[in-house]
Each structure stands twice: as structure tokens, then as C-alpha cells.
Amino acid sequence: MLAPQADISDAERERGLQRLVIEALFSNTTAALTTGVVLTAFAIHLGANNSTIGLLAALPFLTQLAQLPAIALIERLRQRKRIAVLSSVFGRLMLGVMALAPFAGSLALPGLVTATLVLCALGAVGGCAWNSWMRDLAPEDRMGRIFARRTFYATITSLLAGLGAALALEWTPERSQARDLAFAGLYAAGCAAGLYSAWIVARMPEPRMPDVDRRATHLLAQLRRPLGDLNFRRLILFLGTWQFAINFATPFFTVYLVRQLGYDMTVVMGLSIASQIANAVALRNWGTLADRYANKSVLLVAAPLYIVCIAGMAGGSQIADPAMRLAWLGALHLFMGAAVAGVTLATANIALKLSPRGEAASYLAASAVVTALAAGSAPIAGGLLADFFAVRRLELVGRWTDPEGVFTYLSLALSNWDFYFLLSAVLGLYALHRLGHVEEAGEIGRQEMLRQVVKETRGSIHNFSTVTGLKALTEFPSNLVREMQVRQRYRQIHRKRDEGRSRSG
Known part of the structure; x- marks a missing residue:
């Protein structure tokens, strides 16, 4: 059942791709119940400080270094499905251990960190085998749509599971025994969903890996190939700088909302759910655009939007009115969720697309190792700097004084986590500069991609909407719409004129 196949029929491949989508429902249920906001809330519930929270956020990235021995293991055994399934089973059993943490007393936090370490390390080994396997299983011309569909349904499932987690935390008082039971139940359910996900993966077909020169399977030789590829090396540099930029601040969103702005976990989970809804709505369009044009073109639109949203989080502390702050x-x-959908899909797909078939394991592992070091060091640095920024404050005040009195027209006060968000945005701008050096077939410019995003978004909302007022949400200012239409007609006229000249010539 776990052995690779020399030949896979079209019917078997299609069934496997269908199971690929179904599997995501369970694996993402596991993630929604046990990672992200829930894991941070769990750590806060157990009394974790900022450094511990930063370490927990860094472990999923730092443990990607386990992909180094995983490459050699894959090349030696050449059974990617077996490695992926077994690592998934043993890793997700750690979620059962984490479910016992609320009742472990002084061992709760050390147990949580240790179990997270084992879970993430085995997940990295399995992920290395999984990525190489999917690279050979999924047709290249449908890769964007397949993984967008998988991610779309996974996001819906994550949304529902996240809502369940939010209700479980809402109905239990903080620091209570009932809250202990709520976290234990979430992690036990996540463990069960993860094990069922592994069972589905075991039923998907694995193409046999192509034969290679055994002399070239030495670990250093395998890593040397992707690093010797100039374009892939540029991609790795972009991914590393990007991961450091966004993970310097984003793991602390929950801490910022709870400790600096004073929101309870219900509001935090509600914001997370709103982000997931936007993510699900945007995913299909990003997948279509990635297949039609290029993943780099998607990144040129989604990544800047994400950076703007991170910087905008600092605005939350500047708004005094509670309703306006929550609306902001x-x-x-919402915008962050839509941007993350494009960034996540495009960064995963561009690494797959630029990896040669049969060598994806070494290429993707080299990329994962570099980005893991960058992404893993960022939240650790953030956690260590938390106390430094906590006691510092920057104020910018503009006042106009005249005989009638003093008028304050500008008041900006940055403190604590606000600095993280602005620094993260500056680092993100540098990462975008590195992206400009990556080459991908079919890429188009940012302005043309923006027009396509607008077109796809308007079409999607038009199809799903039954309310005239909802359609109005897609309307842009009339001058912008007219400008786009004029440009399109201008290009059509010139295209027809060129075609006419070529025929007459």
C-alpha cells in the first residue's frame, strides 16, 4: 500500500488528486485546532513569556533543517509515501501529549515546547517527501488550480474548526479548569483528525522516482545542484528575506491584540476567522492567475498588499474610538487574508515550478533550509527584543498655535509592538527588491496583473452575489474604470492595425 508504482493510470492519478483535496480537510482541521492563534493562546494560558512564545513560533521553521537528512533518506529508500505517512503518524501523536499539558503542573510549558519540537521535526521530514511526491504526481499545467482548490476547501474547513475553537474558548473562563479541558479537547480532536489525514495520504498513488547516478546522491552534491542554479538561488534569497520580514512581527499579532490593545480571545479568534474567509474567497482567483500568467506576477501584487497590512497594524494603537479601532x-x-492566500500559493508553486522533475526533493529542501533559518530566527529575535521595545516610545506631535488657541493636527505615538510592524514592513520592501531578480516563464508586469486581479475579483463576486448592494462593493471610481477601458480599446485598435499590416505585407 505504501510502495511506489512504476505506472499510474489516468484514473488512478485523478483519484489521487481528489484525495489530495479531501486530505486537506483533515490536515487543516488539525492545524486550525492546534497551531497559530490557538497555540499562542495555549501558551499564554500556561503562563508563557514573550521569549517562549517567540520560540514556539520559531520551531516550525527551525525544524525544517530536518529536511537535510530527509533528502538523503528519500534518495536512499526512494519511497516518499512511506516516509510521509510514518512521519505524519508519529509526529501527530505528539498532539495527544500536548493535550495533557494543562494537567502537567510545572512540566506543562517544557512539555508543550518539547512536543512541538518533535511534531515539527517529523513534519519537516514528511514535508520533504510530500513536496517531491506532489511535484511528480500533479500535472504542471494544472498545478496552480489543483492546489488552489485544495487550499480553498482546506480554508473553509479551517474556518469552521477555528470557529469551534473560538466558541470553546468563549464558553470557558480564563485561568479556569474548564479552560484546561477546552484546550485538552482541542488538541485531542486535532490528533484524531491528523491521524485520519495520514490514512488518506496512504491511499494516494506515488510515482516511482526516476533513476539517477548514485554517485550524485551524496547530500552535499544534492544541495550543490540547486545552489548552483542562478535563478533558483535568487529565488531562495527572496524567500529567505521575505520569511524573515514577515515572521519578525506576525507571530506576535495575538500578543499585541491581547496584551497591548486589551482584547479577549473571542475578538482575536473572530479577526482570525475574518482573515480566513477573505483567504478562501481570494484563493480561486489567485490559482487561476498563477496558471494563466506566473507565480511571480501574483507575488508582485499580493506581497506588497501584505506588507501594507502589517504596517497598518500599528494604526490600531493610534485609534482611540473602540468601534473605529475594531473596524480598522x-x-x-480581511485584506491580509486575501494577500496571504496569494503569497502562500505563489511561493509554494514557484519553488515547485522552478525545481526540475525528479530532483524536487533536493531543490525544495535547499529552499526550505535557507528560509527556515531566516523565518526561525525572526520570531526569536522578536521575542528577545520585546522587553527593549516595551519601555520605549516615539511620539510625533504637530500643533498650530494662534490667538484663538492651540490646535493639534497630528498626534502619533508608537510603542511596544508598533515598532515590530513598521520594521517588518521595511524588511518586506527589501524582500520585494530581491523578487525582481527572479525569472519565471509567463510573468507579466505589476500593473497588468492588477488589472487581471480586478477583473477576476469582479467576476467572482458577480457570480456569487445575489444582492445588488454586494455588487456595488466591486465598483471602482469611475475615472479609474474609464482609464482601464480606454487603455484596453487602445491596445485592441493597435493589435488589429498591426495584424492588417502583416497581412498586406
Whole structure:
């Protein structure tokens, strides 16, 4: 059942791709119940400080270094499905251990960190085998749509599971025994869903890996190939700088909302759910655009939007009115969810696309190792700097004084986590500069991609909407619409004129 196949029929491949989508429902249920906001809330519940929270956020990235021995293991055994399934089973059993943490007393936090370490390390080994396997299983011309569909349904499932987690935390008082039971139940359910996900993966077909020169399977030789590829090396540099930029601040969103702005976990989970809804709505369009044009073109639009949203989080502490502040944060999370959908899909797909078939394991592992070091060091640095920024404050005040009195027209006060968000945005701009050096077939410019995004978004909302007022949400200012239409007609006229000249010539 776990052995690779020399020949896979079209019917078997299609069934496997269908199971690929179904599997995501369970694996993402596991993630929604046990990672992200829930894991941070769990750590806060157990009394974790900022450094511990930063370490927990860094472990999923730092453990990607386990992909180094995983490459050699894959090349030696050449059974990617077996490695992926077994690592998934043993890794997700750690979620059962984490479910016992609320009742472990002084061992709770050390147990949580240790179990997370084992879970993430085995997940990295399995992920290395999984990525190489999917590279050979999924047709290249459908890769974007397949993984967008998988991610779309996974996001819907994550949304529902996240809502369940939010209700479980809402109905239990903080620091109570009932809250202990709520976290234990979430992690036990996540463990069960993860094990069922592994069972589905075991039923998907694995193409046999192509034969290679055994002399070239030495670990250093395998890593040397992707690093010797100039374009892939540029991609790795972009991914590393990007991961450091966004993970310097984003793991602390929950801490910022709870400790600096004073929101309870219900509001935090609600914002997370809003972000997931936007993510699900945007995914299909990003997948279509990635297949039609290029993943780099998607990144040129989605990544800057994400950076703007991160910087905009600092605005939450500047708004005094509670309703306006919550509306601001809600809007940011909606845009952030849509941007994350494009960034996540495009960064995963561009690494797959630029990896040669049969060598994807070494290429993707080299990329994962570099980005893991960058992404893993960022939240650790953030956690260590938390106390430094906590006691510092920057104020910018503009006042106009005249005989009638003093008028304050500008008041900006940055403190604590606000600095993280602005620094993260500056680092993100540098990462975008590195992206400009990556080459991908079919890429188009940012302005043309923006027009396509607008077109796809308007079409999607038009199809799903039954309310005239909802359609109005897609309307842009009339001058912008007219400008786009004029440009399109201008290009059509010139295209027809060129075609006519070529025929007459």
C-alpha cells in the first residue's frame, strides 16, 4: 500500500488528486485546532513569556533543517509515501501529549515546547517527501488550480474548526479548569483528525522516482545542484528575506491584540476567522492567475498588499474610538487574508515550478533550509527584543498655535509592538527588491496583473452575489474604470492595425 508504482493510470492519478483535496480537510482541521492563534493562546494560558512564545513560533521553521537528512533518506529508500505517512503518524501523536499539558503542573510549558519540537521535526521530514511526491504526481499545467482548490476547501474547513475553537474558548473562563479541558479537547480532536489525514495520504498513488547516478546522491552534491542554479538561488534569497520580514512581527499579532490593545480571545479568534474567509474567497482567483500568467506576477501584487497590512497594524494603537479601532483591525485582517492566500500559493508553486522533475526533493529542501533559518530566527529575535521595545516610545506631535488657541493636527505615538510592524514592513520592501531578480516563464508586469486581479475579483463576486448592494462593493471610481477601458480599446485598435499590416505585407 505504501510502495511506489512504476505506472499510474489516468484514473488512478485523478483519484489521487481528489484525495489530495479531501486530505486537506483533515490536515487543516488539525492545524486550525492546534497551531497559530490557538497555540499562542495555549501558551499564554500556561503562563508563557514573550521569549517562549517567540520560540514556539520559531520551531516550525527551525525544524525544517530536518529536511537535510530527509533528502538523503528519500534518495536512499526512494519511497516518499512511506516516509510521509510514518512521519505524519508519529509526529501527530505528539498532539495527544500536548493535550495533557494543562494537567502537567510545572512540566506543562517544557512539555508543550518539547512536543512541538518533535511534531515539527517529523513534519519537516514528511514535508520533504510530500513536496517531491506532489511535484511528480500533479500535472504542471494544472498545478496552480489543483492546489488552489485544495487550499480553498482546506480554508473553509479551517474556518469552521477555528470557529469551534473560538466558541470553546468563549464558553470557558480564563485561568479556569474548564479552560484546561477546552484546550485538552482541542488538541485531542486535532490528533484524531491528523491521524485520519495520514490514512488518506496512504491511499494516494506515488510515482516511482526516476533513476539517477548514485554517485550524485551524496547530500552535499544534492544541495550543490540547486545552489548552483542562478535563478533558483535568487529565488531562495527572496524567500529567505521575505520569511524573515514577515515572521519578525506576525507571530506576535495575538500578543499585541491581547496584551497591548486589551482584547479577549473571542475578538482575536473572530479577526482570525475574518482573515480566513477573505483567504478562501481570494484563493480561486489567485490559482487561476498563477496558471494563466506566473507565480511571480501574483507575488508582485499580493506581497506588497501584505506588507501594507502589517504596517497598518500599528494604526490600531493610534485609534482611540473602540468601534473605529475594531473596524480598522477587521479591514486589515480581511485584506491580509486575501494577500496571504496569494503569497502562500505563489511561493509554494514557484519553488515547485522552478525545481526540475525528479530532483524536487533536493531543490525544495535547499529552499526550505535557507528560509527556515531566516523565518526561525525572526520570531526569536522578536521575542528577545520585546522587553527593549516595551519601555520605549516615539511620539510625533504637530500643533498650530494662534490667538484663538492651540490646535493639534497630528498626534502619533508608537510603542511596544508598533515598532515590530513598521520594521517588518521595511524588511518586506527589501524582500520585494530581491523578487525582481527572479525569472519565471509567463510573468507579466505589476500593473497588468492588477488589472487581471480586478477583473477576476469582479467576476467572482458577480457570480456569487445575489444582492445588488454586494455588487456595488466591486465598483471602482469611475475615472479609474474609464482609464482601464480606454487603455484596453487602445491596445485592441493597435493589435488589429498591426495584424492588417502583416497581412498586406
